[in-house]
Amino acid sequence: MKGLYDNEMKIVFASKTVNEAFARITVAAFVSQLDPTIDELSDIKTAVSEAVTNSIIHGYENEEGSVEINARIFANNVEIEISDSGKGIENVEIAMRPLYTSKPNLERSGMGFTIMQSFMDEMKVESSLGFGTRVIMRKKIRSVEEEQVS
Amino acid sequence: MDFSYSNEDRLLTVYLTEEIDQHTAEKVRRKIDDEIERFIPRKVIFDFDNISFMDSSGIGMVLGRYKLAKMLGGDFEIINVNKSIKRIFEMSGVTRIIMTREKNNIKIEEKQGIINEKIQKNFNEEEEDEGII
Numbered sequence A: 001m002k003g004l005y006d007n008e009m010k011i012v013f014a015s016k017t018v019n020e021a022f023a024r025i026t027v028a029a030f031v032s033q034l035d036p037t038i039d040e041l042s043d044i045k046t047a048v049s050e051a052v053t054n055s056i057i058h059g060y061e062n063e064e065g066s067v068e069i070n071a072r073i074f075a076n077n078v079e080i081e082i083s084d085s086g087k088g089i090e091n092v093e094i095a096m097r098p099l100y101t102s103k104p105n106l107e108r109s110g111m112g113f114t115i116m117q118s119f120m121d122e123m124k125v126e127s128s129l130g131f132g133t134r135v136i137m138r139k140k141i142r143s144v145e146e147e148q149v150s
Numbered sequence B: 001m002d003f004s005y006s007n008e009d010r011l012l013t014v015y016l017t018e019e020i021d022q023h024t025a026e027k028v029r030r031k032i033d034d035e036i037e038r039f040i041p042r043k044v045i046f047d048f049d050n051i052s053f054m055d056s057s058g059i060g061m062v063l064g065r066y067k068l069a070k071m072l073g074g075d076f077e078i079i080n081v082n083k084s085i086k087r088i089f090e091m092s093g094v095t096r097i098i099m100t101r102e103k104n105n106i107k108i109e110e111k112q113g114i115i116n117e118k119i120q121k122n123f124n125e126e127e128e129d130e131g132i133i
């Protein structure tokens, strides 16, 4: 925990959709030490909600399991890692296509990954069938940068 | 979540009150469907005024209700969305099929424009009615 990052946190919670709000609010509270704008915070909350929902409804298909979030801050960057030990994704490239969903019956729209990509600066998906999925996202908080300039 | 229904113009307004994610979307969709099936409205309005957060779960939730309302012969409109929610609806193509109005930080002139449009529309409708008689 020393040296690499300015700050770091980790939460683990049960794969229940009721925890989606808990997860995004907790990450937002952690990120708020960088003094983000309302829009930046809203983007982060949305991206976290997408990844956490995916772990719960796709990774564990609403079965028991746990979702882990690691968040790190270095300078004015935030890195958020969301992982599950669920069923994994067979083809990440296909899964990431806009409007692709394996669960249209749940009224899913297939826009989760597209939203994560466009609301964050960087997004990476690592997945292994039968073992789980990890989504890593990064965003630079610009309000801090602006303050330093002025 | 609250509903209001006006018998006169068969207008069902759904006032959403909770942040929209998979959890809350699942909770409310059945209730909204029940109201739509009960009234078979001429128009359903989703009012997002109290909603500051929505993730992609809201897309399916809205489209599902839109399809039901359409199937029963009604129109559908989304009002009072904030910028970030509007963006999600735009990205997913919702705004191309459902009239979506942003929250009212629009200028007075634009507002007056909308009011004028409404007055004009009512006027035209009245004329049409008279025509039928």
Ligand SMILES: Nc1ncnc2c1ncn2[C@@H]1O[C@H](COP(=O)(O)OP(=O)(O)O)[C@@H](O)[C@H]1O
Pocket: A050, A054, A055, A056, A058, A059, A060, A084, A086, A087, A088, A089, A095, A096, A100, A101, A102, A103, A108, A109, A110, A111, A112, A113, A114, A133, B056
């Ligand atoms: N954590 C995960 N575990 C297993 N499958 C996943 C996971 N996240 C995403 N997927 C797969 O990728 C698809 C696309 O995800 P997404 O873009 O969020 O759309 P949606 O959630 O609406 O289906 C999902 O339908 C699912 O098949």
Ligand SMILES: [Mg+2]
Pocket: A050, A053, A054, A111, A112, A113, B056
């Ligand atoms: Mg998703």
